[in-house]
Amino acid sequence: MPLIPLRPLLETVDKYHFAQGAFNVNAVAQAKAAIEVHEMFRSAAILQGADLANGFMGGRTDFQNATLEDKKIGARNIANAVKKFAENSPIPVVLHLDHGRDFDSCKAAIEGGYTSVMIDGSSLPFDENVELTREVVKYAHARGVSVEGELGVLAGVEDHVFAANSTYTNPLKAVEFFKKTGCDALAISYGTMHGASKGKDVKLRREIPIAVKECLMHENIFGVLVSHGSSTVPQYIVDEINTLGGNIKNAHGISIDELKAAIPCGIGKINVDTDIRLAVTRNMREFFKNHPDMAQSPSIGGVCRLLEEKREQFDPRAFFPPIMDTVMYGSIPDDDVAALMSVVEMGVKEAIGTLIVEFGSYGKAPLVEQVSLEEMARRYKTEA
Numbered sequence: 001m002p003l004i005p006l007r008p009l010l011e012t013v014d015k016y017h018f019a020q021g022a023f024n025v026n027a028v029a030q031a032k033a034a035i036e037v038h039e040m041f042r043s044a045a046i047l048q049g050a051d052l053a054n055g056f057m058g059g060r061t062d063f064q065n066a067t068l069e070d071k072k073i074g075a076r077n078i079a080n081a082v083k084k085f086a087e088n089s090p091i092p093v094v095l096h097l098d099h100g101r102d103f104d105s106c107k108a109a110i111e112g113g114y115t116s117v118m119i120d121g122s123s124l125p126f127d128e129n130v131e132l133t134r135e136v137v138k139y140a141h142a143r144g145v146s147v148e149g150e151l152g153v154l155a156g157v158e159d160h161v162f163a164a165n166s167t168y169t170n171p172l173k174a175v176e177f178f179k180k181t182g183c184d185a186l187a188i189s190y191g192t193m194h195g196a197s198k199g200k201d202v203k204l205r206r207e208i209p210i211a212v213k214e215c216l217m218h219e220n221i222f223g224v225l226v227s228h229g230s231s232t233v234p235q236y237i238v239d240e241i242n243t244l245g246g247n248i249k250n251a252h253g254i255s256i257d258e259l260k261a262a263i264p265c266g267i268g269k270i271n272v273d274t275d276i277r278l279a280v281t282r283n284m285r286e287f288f289k290n291h292p293d294m295a296q297s298p299s300i301g302g303v304c305r306l307l308e309e310k311r312e313q314f315d316p317r318a319f320f321p322p323i324m325d326t327v328m329y330g331s332i333p334d335d336d337v338a339a340l341m342s343v344v345e346m347g348v349k350e351a352i353g354t355l356i357v358e359f360g361s362y363g364k365a366p367l368v369e370q371v372s373l374e375e376m377a378r379r380y381k382t383e384a
Contacts, residue, residue, distance in 0.1 A: 003083060003093045005186050005376045006116035006146035007214070008369045009044050010224040013268040016367060018360035019259075022226075023352050024273035024330060026053045026317055027104040028081040028330030030280070033206030033345035035085045035093060037353050044091055048098040048271065049078040049114070051105050057328055059163035061321040068104055075112025077328050083113065083328075091365040098271065105217075106136045110145050115373060118148040118187070126151075126173060133181040141182070141380035144373030147227055148269075151177050171211035178216065178223045184384070185224045185269060188212065191261075192229035192254055204258050206265040213266035224268040231274035232253050232355070237282050246286035247311040251278075256358050263359065270359055272351070279347035281307075281314045287343045297336040299323065316344070 009059050027032045049057070055066020058074030066074075079095055086093040097117040097133035098110040099206040106117040119136040121129035140147045152169030157347050169188040177186060191204040209225050216223050233253025241248055257271060288304045290295055295304040302322030310318050320327045323337060331336045356362050369381075 001086065001092065001370060002090060002372065003086055003113070003115045004368070005144055005342055005373060006046065006094045006148070007292055007356045007376060007379075008371045009092065009094055010146070010184055010268060011045065011222075012044070012364065012368045014222070016223055016364065017264065018364060019227075019263045019270050020044065020046055020267055020361050021352065021355045021374075022048050022051055022096060022098075022269050023033055023276060024048045024053065024271075024364070025078070025082075025276075025347075025348075027320065027327040027344070028077075029326070029341045029344050030276070030348050031078065031081045032085050032330070033348035034352055035082070035091075037349040038093075039089055039091055039355065041353065041356045042091065042365045043356045043361040043363070044093070044365045045086075045366045046094045046096050046116075046269070047082055048096045048273075049075070049109070050273070051099040051101050052136050053098075054105075054109065054112075055215045056317055057326060059328060061317075061324065063317065065223055068108060068300055071105060072108045072112060074328075075109045075114060079113025080329060082222065092370060094146075096147060098273075100136070100234075103132065103139070106299075107139065110140060110143060111143065116143065116148070118150070122150040122152060122187075122189075126177075126306060130177060130180045130371075131285045133177070133183055137182045141384070144376035144380065146187040146376075147181075149181055149183040150187040152187075152230070153178055154250040168205065169208055169212070171208060171215060174212045175215040175219060175221065178221050179219070186212075186228050187226040187228045187271075190227075191246040202252075202258065204254070204262050206262055207374075209262060209266035225266045226271065227259065227262060227267045228271045230259055230270045231272050232256055232259070233274055233278065233302045237275075237278045241278065241282045241285060241314065242244060244282065244289055245308070245311060246281070246314065248287060248314055249312075260358060270355075272355060275351040275355070276348055277315050278317045279351040280344050281319070281347075283343040283347040284316070284319060284340065287340060291339075293337060294339075299334050300336045300340050301304050303340065 017202035060072035
């Protein structure tokens with residue numbers, strides 16, 4: 001079925017009180033696997049391409065330096081892949097831009113085929129954040145595309161997003177933000193962190209989403225709260241990577257119990273990236289250990305060499321450059337590449353499948369209304 005905007009899925013989450021995982025993908029094979037595992041659990045799917053993931057999918061292996069043109073190419077590549085696998089899928093699928101840096105990045109994603117965007121103005125003063133988010137909302141809603149904003153600062157590192165310390169979201173400011181911007185969802189800071197080193201035994205400040213949701217209901221404002229930096233960083237995967245030659249230190253995530261306890265407090269969308277990176281990297285290391293002859297493969301031997309050279313890395317983008325055509329377009333030139341992509345897909349499914357069950361989205365796909373971008377644009381116009 002065609003991709004849908006995020007808003008109908010948010011409305012379902014809000015009505016039935018569960019959380020929808022939102023999972024980052026950086027390759028065609030990852031998009032394929034993410035949709036397939038959601039189908040298996042009869043869950044709607046939110047696939048996310050981060051702003052710099054668009055640059056990577058545009059062919060920039062040094063994606064930190066990706067240009068707007070790179071991002072435009074990558075956005076189309078990700079969208080084409082997601083649309084291909086969603087076309088005959090029985091579940092609703094949303095393609096969401098994660099951490100759009102500016103208006104132009106959001107515009108590029110929308111033009112490329114994204115049905116939802118996040119504009120991250122959290123580093124700006126409140127009024128400037130409102131102004132930027134409102135500008136994106138105006139452009140996106142006119143095209144039926146949903147918008148997520150961010151208020152408050154999460155510590156940690158993810159692509160170009162960096163902050164040394166967290167600044168918790170002020171609930172009253174969050175309500176004002178929804179009022180002034182008209183955004184559909186808001187990422188809040190309540191104790192999560194970006195990256196794999198979140199610290200041990202993190203306790204989330206659930207009183208923050210509780211207060212925001214209570215105020216929104218009092219004001220009769222629709223809005224779903226989003227938990228960024230919410231990877232669980234499974235220790236068994238970290239241990240396996242290190243056993244297989246990796247060197248990952250101080251890796252700790254948010255516990256499943258903490259995340260699940262936040263759902264009834266108002267968290268409706270939970271972003272996960274690191275878990276997928278870890279599972280895919282573990283699987284690739286295991287693949288080359290079990291098939292040492294593949295280190296000499298003309299097509300994938302370069303991946304093996306990068307795994308050996310970059311033992312502290314767990315982001316698959318560090319190892320994918322030798323097979324960029326496969327990453328960007330899904331081309332499978334030989335059996336060696338096919339075998340490697342098979343274990344990549346298995347890693348994605350392992351990481352995502354558990355969280356679909358834990359967050360409660362399994363079996364909920366039939367509850368989500370199938371709304372086209374054109375129809376959503378009409379609804380946004382009526383709301384305005």
